[in-house]
Amino acid sequence: MKKINKQSGFTLIELLVTLAIVSVIMVLGINKLRDYNDYKRMELQVKRLDDTATYIQNYTYNYGIPATFAQLTEKSMRQCVI
Numbered sequence: 393m394k395k396i397n398k399q400s401g402f403t404l405i406e407l408l409v410t411l412a413i414v415s416v417i418m419v420l421g422i423n424k425l426r427d428y429n430d431y432k433r434m435e436l437q438v439k440r441l442d443d444t445a446t447y448i449q450n451y452t453y454n455y456g457i458p459a460t461f462a463q464l465t466e467k468s469m470r471q472c473v474i
Contacts, residue, residue: 452459
Protein backbone atom coordinates (compact mmCIF):
# COMPACT_ATOMS: atom_id res chain seq x y z
CA MET A 393 0.00 0.00 0.00
CA LYS A 394 1.36 3.36 -1.06
CA LYS A 395 0.85 6.43 1.13
CA ILE A 396 -0.05 9.66 -0.60
CA ASN A 397 1.63 12.58 1.12
CA LYS A 398 -0.61 15.48 0.17
CA GLN A 399 -0.17 18.61 2.28
CA SER A 400 -2.66 21.39 2.20
CA GLY A 401 -1.88 25.02 2.87
CA PHE A 402 -0.20 28.01 1.32
CA THR A 403 3.36 28.31 0.12
CA LEU A 404 5.69 30.95 1.46
CA ILE A 405 5.60 32.82 -1.86
CA GLU A 406 1.80 33.02 -1.81
CA LEU A 407 1.84 34.39 1.72
CA LEU A 408 4.50 36.99 0.88
CA VAL A 409 2.64 38.16 -2.23
CA THR A 410 -0.58 38.48 -0.23
CA LEU A 411 1.24 40.41 2.49
CA ALA A 412 2.76 42.77 -0.10
CA ILE A 413 -0.64 43.45 -1.70
CA VAL A 414 -2.27 44.12 1.67
CA SER A 415 0.61 46.46 2.61
CA VAL A 416 0.20 48.51 -0.57
CA ILE A 417 -3.55 48.79 -0.02
CA MET A 418 -3.00 49.92 3.58
CA VAL A 419 -0.45 52.58 2.59
CA LEU A 420 -2.83 54.01 -0.02
CA GLY A 421 -5.70 53.96 2.45
CA ILE A 422 -3.72 55.70 5.18
CA ASN A 423 -2.71 58.50 2.79
CA LYS A 424 -6.33 59.04 1.73
CA LEU A 425 -7.42 59.04 5.37
CA ARG A 426 -4.82 61.67 6.24
CA ASP A 427 -5.97 63.87 3.32
CA TYR A 428 -9.58 63.46 4.44
CA ASN A 429 -8.70 64.43 8.02
CA ASP A 430 -6.85 67.53 6.81
CA TYR A 431 -9.84 68.51 4.68
CA LYS A 432 -12.27 68.06 7.57
CA ARG A 433 -10.00 70.04 9.93
CA MET A 434 -9.88 72.92 7.44
CA GLU A 435 -13.64 72.72 6.91
CA LEU A 436 -14.15 72.99 10.69
CA GLN A 437 -11.91 76.06 10.88
CA VAL A 438 -13.82 77.75 8.06
CA LYS A 439 -17.10 77.01 9.85
CA ARG A 440 -15.74 78.46 13.10
CA LEU A 441 -14.59 81.57 11.26
CA ASP A 442 -18.02 81.94 9.65
CA ASP A 443 -19.73 81.47 13.03
CA THR A 444 -17.49 84.12 14.57
CA ALA A 445 -18.25 86.55 11.75
CA THR A 446 -21.99 85.96 12.20
CA TYR A 447 -21.67 86.52 15.96
CA ILE A 448 -19.82 89.80 15.40
CA GLN A 449 -22.39 90.96 12.86
CA ASN A 450 -25.24 90.20 15.27
CA TYR A 451 -23.45 91.88 18.17
CA THR A 452 -22.72 95.05 16.20
CA TYR A 453 -26.29 95.16 14.89
CA ASN A 454 -27.83 94.71 18.35
CA TYR A 455 -25.65 97.35 20.03
CA GLY A 456 -25.42 99.77 17.09
CA ILE A 457 -21.65 99.56 16.82
CA PRO A 458 -20.23 100.08 13.33
CA ALA A 459 -17.98 97.23 12.23
CA THR A 460 -16.16 96.30 9.04
CA PHE A 461 -14.44 93.13 7.97
CA ALA A 462 -11.11 93.03 6.21
CA GLN A 463 -11.04 91.07 2.98
CA LEU A 464 -9.04 87.86 3.19
CA THR A 465 -6.19 87.50 0.76
CA GLU A 466 -4.12 84.46 -0.13
CA LYS A 467 -1.28 85.69 2.09
CA SER A 468 -3.48 86.33 5.12
CA MET A 469 -5.20 82.95 4.68
CA ARG A 470 -1.84 81.16 4.71
CA GLN A 471 -0.92 82.91 7.95
CA CYS A 472 -4.14 81.71 9.59
CA VAL A 473 -3.52 78.02 8.82
CA ILE A 474 -2.29 76.13 11.87
